[in-house]
Amino acid sequence: MSGLVLGIESTAHTLSIGSVGMDGTLHPSISAVFLPEEGGIHPREAADHHSDSASTLLTKISERGGFEWNRVEAVAFSQGPGLGPCLRIGASVARSLSVRLDVPLVGVNHCVAHIEIGRNQTGCIDPVLLYVSGGNTQVIARAEGRYRVLGETLDIGIGNMLDKFARTHGIPFPGGPEIERLADACLQEGPPSLDDVLLPYGVHGMDIAFSGILTSAVQKVRDGIPLRVVCWSLQEHAFATCVEVAERALAHTGKTELLLGGGVACNGRLRRMAQKMCIDRGGSAHWPDNAYCVDNGTMIAELGRRMHQCGISTRVEDSAINPSLRTDNTSVAWA
Ligand code: AMP
Ligand code: MG
Numbered sequence: 001m002s003g004l005v006l007g008i009e010s011t012a013h014t015l016s017i018g019s020v021g022m023d024g025t026l027h028p029s030i031s032a033v034f035l036p037e038e039g040g041i042h043p044r045e046a047a048d049h050h051s052d053s054a055s056t057l058l059t060k061i062s063e064r065g066g067f068e069w070n071r072v073e074a075v076a077f078s079q080g081p082g083l084g085p086c087l088r089i090g091a092s093v094a095r096s097l098s099v100r101l102d103v104p105l106v107g108v109n110h111c112v113a114h115i116e117i118g119r120n121q122t123g124c125i126d127p128v129l130l131y132v133s134g135g136n137t138q139v140i141a142r143a144e145g146r147y148r149v150l151g152e153t154l155d156i157g158i159g160n161m162l163d164k165f166a167r168t169h170g171i172p173f174p175g176g177p178e179i180e181r182l183a184d185a186c187l188q189e190g191p192p193s194l195d196d197v198l199l200p201y202g203v204h205g206m207d208i209a210f211s212g213i214l215t216s217a218v219q220k221v222r223d224g225i226p227l228r229v230v231c232w233s234l235q236e237h238a239f240a241t242c243v244e245v246a247e248r249a250l251a252h253t254g255k256t257e258l259l260l261g262g263g264v265a266c267n268g269r270l271r272r273m274a275q276k277m278c279i280d281r282g283g284s285a286h287w288p289d290n291a292y293c294v295d296n297g298t299m300i301a302e303l304g305r306r307m308h309q310c311g312i313s314t315r316v317e318d319s320a321i322n323p324s325l326r327t328d329n330t331s332v333a334w335a
Contacts, residue, residue, distance in 0.1 A: 003073035005308055006097065007301025010090025011082025011110050012135060013041050013173075015050040017057045018298030020305050022073065024120055029296040030060045035173055040164070047085035054093050072101055074313070076304020079107035080325030082135070087321035095316055104313035106304040109330040110295075111136060112147055114261035116306055117299035122286035124257045130246045130274065133262030133295070134159035137208060137242065138327060139249045146328045150252070151206030151245045158238055159264050161210040165234060168218055169227055180267050183232040197225060197233035201241060206248060208241045239270045243277050256283035263294040306334040
């Protein structure tokens with residue numbers, strides 16, 4: 001029977017386990033998402049959720065048709081970046097499985113995993129990645145054996161900004177999908193004028209700031225502008241900043257493919273903006289299925305497979321988590 005790599009994701013709110021065949025065939029993940037009863041995500045509470053959920057997820061994955069433990073050739077896990085207590089749960093599960101199954105352990109960079117699952121799913125060869133998730137917002141491109149960060153958020157991740165705006169108005173986590181629904185509802189009533197709901201536009205060179213737009217959007221609702229109108233304007237401004245920086249990255253690097261990744265890449269408006277920008281300049285925009293945009297174990301398995309096939313593994317004594325791991329810490333040995 002052909003082998004597979006198991007992947008464990010636990011950087012933040014999601015504990016997820018997925019697998020990929022040695023030929024790159026992706027198998028959907030099984031996930032458990034921590035939803036705080038109120039407020040933002042508390043790392044310790046999320047970690048407790050993950051440790052409570054781990055055995056259920058492992059049982060579910062092992063009961064899947066075609067899954068056999070003796071097919072597992074390597075166990076990959078998110079080594080960073082992320083919330084320390086959450087990362088530690090995934091790392092512990094991965095270490096135990098690797099020792100129990102007597103297969104290599106592969107510690108992987110979560111940000112790079114978003115790129116590799118996107119390349120696998122869309123067939124992109126050498127894209128600029130617009131990585132827009134809860135905690136991260138980066139524009140990334142490969143150069144000289146690394147995925148280099150060309151631009152990024154100067155404060156909070158775009159997803160956290162959307163979630164925080166939503167939470168302020170009683171919308172539970174994840175706020176992004178509901179903001180998208182309200183913005184669509186606003187458009188259906190007839191497009192408002194952007195001039196009536198101007199927000200700060202936080203592009204600073206190749207970097208982006210989101211905290212000013214958040215404060216200002218909350219103030220607009222207080223001033224009496226309907227929530228759906230502010231949601232629409234918030235999306236227009238925030239996504240335009242990301243697409244502008246991504247366009248400049250395409251122009252500077254000479255690359256032609258844009259790949260979206262991270263949970264915010266589920267957003268239809270962001271996808272349309274990215275597609276329009278790329279088509280206007282003779283390029284193309286791509287994104288994986290929604291299940292592979294949000295954090296998932298399959299993407300960790302896919303990067304683990306790439307590394308394993310290059311002979312890269314992580315000794316248990318080197319497998320400590322690294323909450324502040326950077327995208328360009330990881331050398332990229334694979335094609
Ligand atoms: P991740 O951190 O990559 O797992 O992605 C989670 C983030 O994606 C959360 O901040 C969500 O609010 C956001 N998100 C999910 N779906 C959408 C959507 N349709 N539009 C905007 N943001 C979204
Ligand atoms: Mg992520």
